[in-house]
Amino acid sequence: MYPALSTQDAFARYEAIRARLPGYIGQDASSSSSYNQRQSQAEKYIEAPNLGALADKFDVFVFDAFGVLNVGETPIPGARERIDALRDMGKTLFVLTNAASFTFPQTIEKFQKLGFDFRPEELISSRAVCEMHLDDYADVGHWGVIGPEDYHAGQLTLPNSALGIDGADYDRVDGFLFLSSAGWSRMKQTMLLHSLAANPRPVVVANPDLVAPREDGLSLEPGYFAHDLQDALPNLSLKFHGKPYGSVYDHIHERLGDKNNADPSRIAMLGDTLHTDILGAQACGWTGILVTDHGLFKGHDINDYIASSGIKPDYLIPSI
Incomplete structure (x- = not known):
């Protein structure tokens, strides 16, 4: 955690x-x-x-x-x-x-x-x-999506699959789309980092926020994890959409x-x-x-x- x-x-x-x-x-x-x-x-x-x-x-x-x-x-x-x-x-x-x-x-x-x-x-x-700009990535034939629990591939018009706890899934995709940090963990972040270090690919982030106010405090948002990736991989191809x-x-x-x-x-x-x-x-x-x-x-x-x-x-x- x-x-x-x-x-x-x-x-x-x-x-x-x-x-x-x-x-x-x-x-x-x-x-x-x-x-x-x-x-x-x-x-x-x-x-x-x-x-x-x-x-x-x-x-x-x-x-x-x-x-x-x-x-x-x-x-x-x-x-x-x-x-x-x-x-x-x-x-x-x-x-x-x-x-x-x-x-x-x-x-x-x-x-x-x-x-x-x-x-x-x-x-x-x-x-x-963000979804309007995914066509800019002509070299990405298949997206790996970091989404909420109810995410499914039919939510995007481009070939994609949801990423979970299988590291092989991270290695198979041509690019990453980060939608949600719900359910994201240190283990998944490490798998993503290692996969990108071994084979650099674009990462597109649809929520640049580091945190968001909730009833019980601040939640960590996709921007937090994306910037951690860039700290570790300074040459990472990273694109944000959102304020x-x-x-x-x-x-x-x-x-x-x-x-x-x-x-x-x-x-x-x-x-x-x-x-x-x-x-x-x-x-x-x-x-x-x-x-x-x-x-x-x-x-x-x-x-x-x-x-x-x-x-x-x-x-x-x-x-x-």
Whole structure:
């Protein structure tokens, strides 16, 4: 078993892999200039009591799920009412979730069970975006999938099989798709590492998160294990889809269609994590609003983490 991470542990790990994230100061100027300009312009975030106080400033609202709309399987009080109020104001709404354990129909069902009434076109999962890009890997004839317990090969249109505890299965496939860490173990991680060391192949990760807030603490997510692989195998072909990486933001811009010419600073990203939600949003010119009372930084002084990371949200609210 892997040890549970505290908020401090998770933050330290995000900082350790900072050079692999968008907006890193060591990247070329064309890829990081929007983020760096935003950071230099704002020495201090603006606090607001809730999202209602900021609603007039934005035309488009993009919500993270965990820590903003729900914690684990529990909806956050008042979240549904805020969504309804924004919809009544004519705002454009999206949910951008890194939760990749679910198929798209399961994602729709999940939010319905949580009490939300999002339309299918308002829901964007990193898994769905990831699957759109698998055709980029022409040399991968058969994918090995690390998925949840209910995963089956019919969930993908490309040849694939689920990976379990048989090391030979890892050696047979041409590439790896990491969807879910549910049921993942140190033994499986070791088998994957040894297989990749002996025969390098691409690894595609549909959830870049290191952790996610649950009712009983922080769960370890696929990004945690993927970065451990890259630590051990620096030349690993590793691709992430999901916040803070660009493909999911590009997809939202495609969804916006005619509205895509709007001022990107009037697109607000609501999230609970500096290194994913805020960093990714600001890297593409959006406004980052950090929600503090329910997610990664619940019960912590956010100022310490902002000062240490240099990632400054534009706004801070306790809850939406």
